Amino acid sequence: MALLTVLTPVLLLILCMVIGFMLVKPRETKTDTRPWVDDDLQDGDDVLEEDECVDSQGSEEDHPQVPYSLQHYSEETMLQRSKDFYKMLKQRRSVRFISPEMVPRDVIDNVIRTAGTAPSGAHTQPWTFVVVSDADLKHQIRLIVEDEEELNYRQRMGEKWVHDLAKIKTNWVKEYLDVAPYLILIFKQTYGILPNNKKKTHYYNEISVSISCGILLAALQNVGLVTVTSTPLNCGPRLRLLLKRPVNEKLLMLLPVGYPAQDATVPDFGRKPLDEISVYM
Amino acid sequence: MALLTVLTPVLLLILCMVIGFMLVKPRETKTDTRPWVDDDLQDGDDVLEEDECVDSQGSEEDHPQVPYSLQHYSEETMLQRSKDFYKMLKQRRSVRFISPEMVPRDVIDNVIRTAGTAPSGAHTQPWTFVVVSDADLKHQIRLIVEDEEELNYRQRMGEKWVHDLAKIKTNWVKEYLDVAPYLILIFKQTYGILPNNKKKTHYYNEISVSISCGILLAALQNVGLVTVTSTPLNCGPRLRLLLKRPVNEKLLMLLPVGYPAQDATVPDFGRKPLDEISVYM
Numbered sequence: 001m002a003l004l005t006v007l008t009p010v011l012l013l014i015l016c017m018v019i020g021f022m023l024v025k026p027r028e029t030k031t032d033t034r035p036w037v038d039d040d041l042q043d044g045d046d047v048l049e050e051d052e053c054v055d056s057q058g059s060e061e062d063h064p065q066v067p068y069s070l071q072h073y074s075e076e077t078m079l080q081r082s083k084d085f086y087k088m089l090k091q092r093r094s095v096r097f098i099s100p101e102m103v104p105r106d107v108i109d110n111v112i113r114t115a116g117t118a119p120s121g122a123h124t125q126p127w128t129f130v131v132v133s134d135a136d137l138k139h140q141i142r143l144i145v146e147d148e149e150e151l152n153y154r155q156r157m158g159e160k161w162v163h164d165l166a167k168i169k170t171n172w173v174k175e176y177l178d179v180a181p182y183l184i185l186i187f188k189q190t191y192g193i194l195p196n197n198k199k200k201t202h203y204y205n206e207i208s209v210s211i212s213c214g215i216l217l218a219a220l221q222n223v224g225l226v227t228v229t230s231t232p233l234n235c236g237p238r239l240r241l242l243l244k245r246p247v248n249e250k251l252l253m254l255l256p257v258g259y260p261a262q263d264a265t266v267p268d269f270g271r272k273p274l275d276e277i278s279v280y281m
Numbered sequence: 282m283a284l285l286t287v288l289t290p291v292l293l294l295i296l297c298m299v300i301g302f303m304l305v306k307p308r309e310t311k312t313d314t315r316p317w318v319d320d321d322l323q324d325g326d327d328v329l330e331e332d333e334c335v336d337s338q339g340s341e342e343d344h345p346q347v348p349y350s351l352q353h354y355s356e357e358t359m360l361q362r363s364k365d366f367y368k369m370l371k372q373r374r375s376v377r378f379i380s381p382e383m384v385p386r387d388v389i390d391n392v393i394r395t396a397g398t399a400p401s402g403a404h405t406q407p408w409t410f411v412v413v414s415d416a417d418l419k420h421q422i423r424l425i426v427e428d429e430e431e432l433n434y435r436q437r438m439g440e441k442w443v444h445d446l447a448k449i450k451t452n453w454v455k456e457y458l459d460v461a462p463y464l465i466l467i468f469k470q471t472y473g474i475l476p477n478n479k480k481k482t483h484y485y486n487e488i489s490v491s492i493s494c495g496i497l498l499a500a501l502q503n504v505g506l507v508t509v510t511s512t513p514l515n516c517g518p519r520l521r522l523l524l525k526r527p528v529n530e531k532l533l534m535l536l537p538v539g540y541p542a543q544d545a546t547v548p549d550f551g552r553k554p555l556d557e558i559s560v561y562m
Contacts, residue, residue, distance in 0.1 A: 063548035068374055070505050070541050075385050078504045082391035085503045089398045089496060093349055104356050109555060110363035116558045117370045118495060119510045123550055129559045137562055204512060207491045207533075211510070214399060214495020215370060222366045223359045224351050229400045229492070231485060243562065252488070259353060265346035269404055274390060277397045278410045281418055281524065 088221060090271075095226035097264035098180040098256055107223055108182055108257070114219040118212035121204035126189035127212050130243050133182050140242055141185075142177035145254070148234045149174065176228070180256035184227075185239065186213055187249040199248075209252050220257060226264075227255040369502060371552075376507035378545035379461040379537055388504055389463055389538070395500040399493035402485035407470040408493050411524050414463050421523055422466075423458035426535070429515045430455065457509070461537035465508075466520065467494055468530040480529075490533050501538060507545075508536040 073081065112129045120126055132138055149172040177183060188209040192200040202208075213229070220227055232239070236251040354362065393410045401407055413419055430453040458464060469490040473481040483489075494510070501508055513520070517532040526532075 063550060065546035066549045068376055068378075068507075068541055068545045068547040070372060070507060072540060073505045075388075078388045079385060079391075082388045082395075082500065082504050085500055086391045086395045086398075089395050089500075091351060092398055092400075094400050095349055097349075104360060105561075107356075107359045107363045109559075110360075110367045112559050113555050114363075114367040114370050116552060116555070117367075117373055119373075119375050119498070125553050125558065127558055131559060131561045134562055206488065207512070210488045210491030211495035211498065214492035214497075215499050216495075217400070217492065218496050218499045219363065219366055219370075223363050224354045226349075226351060231488070243560075260349055260351050264349045266349040267344035268347045269344060271397060272406050274394055274397070277406065277408055278390075278393050278412060279524075280386075280412045281415055 089218060092217065092221045093226070093266045094228040095260050095264055095266060096176055096228050097261040098176045098226065098258040099261045100179050100181065101259050103181050103225060103258055107225075108184075111216060111219040111223070111225075112184075115212045115216035118208065118215050120208035120212070121202060124189070124192065124200075124202045124205070124208070126192070126202040126205040127209045128187040128189065128245065128249055129216075130185040130187065130245070131182055132185065132243075135178075137242075138180075138183055139178055141183060141239060141254075142174055144235050144238045144242065145174055145177060145232050146172060148232060148238075151234070176256045180258040182257040184216075184255045184257055185243065185251060186216075186253040186255070187240070187245055188252045189249050191248050193248070206252065213253055213255075216255075224259065225257055226260045227257045230254050230256075370499060373498065373502045374507070374547045374550075375509040376541050376545055376547060377457055377509050378542040379457045379507065379539040380542045381460050381462065382540050384462050384506060384539055388506075389465075392497060392500040392504065392506075393465075396493045396497035399489065399496050401489035401493070402483060405470070405473065405481075405483045405486070405489070407473070407483040407486040408490045409468040409470065409526065409530055410497075411466040411468065411526070412463055413466065413524075416459075418523075419461075419464055420459055422464060422520060422535075423455055425516050425519045425523065426455055426458060426513050427453060429513060429519075433515070457537045460542075461539040463538040465497075465536045465538055466524065466532060467497075467534040467536070468521070468526055469533045470530050472529050474529070487533065494534055494536075497536075505540065506538055507541045508538045511535050511537075 108131060112131070115129065116125065116127070118127075132141065153172050186209060188205045189202055190205055191202055194200045217227070217229065230253065232251070232254050235254075239251050239254075240249060389412060393412070396410065397406065397408070399408075413422065434453050467490060469486045470483055471486055472483050475481045498508070498510065511534065513532070513535050516535075520532050520535075521530060
């Protein structure tokens with residue numbers, strides 16, 4: 001009993017420390033970094049590690065300025081061009097039924113060059129476009145993707161699994177990964193390597209690569225090709241190894257590319273009208 | 282003393298509960314969700330909260346399929362179109378010197394409609410484009426952005442601050458926020474609200490909105506307008522309040538839009554050639 005009495009203040013102290021620790025912890029984990037972020041593009045989870053440094057290359061101050069001009073269209077022409085461009089892209093849909101018909105390689109080259117014109121954080125251009133046309137390699141990619149998709153389905157569907165098997169199967173089987181003449185796998189370079197072997201943070205790499213993907217989608221539509229923008233979340237590491245990409249690259253998107261199949265269908269979706277996606281002030 | 286003795290077991294119990302709570306907590310926060318992610322686009326940090334549910338709306342199975350076709354160009358035409366499109370977008374640069382000349386509102390409408398054709402996770406279309414042309418509001422936005430930029434600079438530059446003031450000032454002053462006829466603030470909707478008032482997770486909202494931004498950049502270039510893709514990281518909350526956007530929206534990008542100024546300049550950057558951004562297999 002005397003021991004207990006002695007212990008009480010000790011226990012009180014420990015309790016206070018533990019509670020204090022709990023209160024302090026959340027503040028510590030949320031380090032309020034304020035890196036230089038003018039027009040750089042930074043991912044929400046980018047944090048400078050100790051062995052990384054921000055390279056000053058690509059910053060405005062180090063480069064001479066050159067004059068910039070652009071064709072100034074009449075208002076009438078602008079309006080017509082804006083309508084035509086909208087009309088073209090309005091036709092874009094995520095298409096899963098792709099024709100095996102071969103597509104000229106030069107066209108794919110130009111589409112990727114176009115994607116490479118996207119802006120990026122500190123002009124790091126943190127993208128790698130892996131274009132797969134080899135039948136064996138496409139099939140290996142398909143096996144990896146379907147393997148993970150099946151896992152996704154099983155875990156998501158749980159008990160309904162057995163009953164809905166037939167319905168589900170049509171979703172997890174990705175025939176287009178074999179059929180499409182090209183698979184474009186878009187990797188984001190999460191960091192670069194400086195000459196001194198230190199890591200160079202690529203701020204906003206995911207946003208930058210996604211912007212680049214948007215431009216790529218427009219370029220595909222412009223030449224009459226289709227794709228479906230897929231993000232095979234859990235396949236990234238396996239596909240990275242298969243395609244022998246370095247550790248600083250992470251798979252962001254996988255796009256099967258080709259002409260639409262003759263009997264291609266798409267779900268009967270609509271899009272939100274202008275007044276639902278915009279506010280003018 | 283007797284009171285202390287009585288308290289000891291109680292304190293022990295509380296201590297055990299607190300420690301137990303601490304041990305259990307981390308496991309709860311990292312729920313290993315494997316949602317269905319075929320062509321959905323999910324941000325890395327998306328986690329389903331308890332009061333959220335995944336809406337089945339937008340999933341393939343619930344919508345009837347309709348035939349899809351697209352103009353099939355000759356190989357020659359495709360190649361020419363791919364070249365022309367690349368040539369157009371190759372001219373795109375981040376331009377900070379914007380003319381005050383007014384731009385037809387109809388053109389901006391079509392540019393935003395075009396951005397709204399982007400694919401999105403589960404077809405959530407999680408974007409809001411706030412277009413500001415009001416001079417007072419533009420100025421308030423400028424004040425907020427410059428305020429944060431100055432902070433960024435001060436913290437980044439540290440001791441060099443005083444010496445480099447003149448040089449730095451040109452970077453943190455964002456005259457174009459007053460001058461550009463339009464500021465387009467792109468918000469990502471991190472979740473939606475279902476009819477039952479539950480939150481509906483918007484998987485991949487950041488990637489989806491970034492893709493949409495890429496298409497918007499292409500649409501601007503197509504009509505001869507310029508912008509600079511900026512991500513005013515720390516200004517998000519203040520700008521959200523200023524523009525009266527709801528709590529589920531987060532500012533992703535701020536784009537001043539207009540014709541390039543007569544004396545506009547850009548840094549003398551190059552872009553990586555095709556063989557540095559692509560691998561063919």
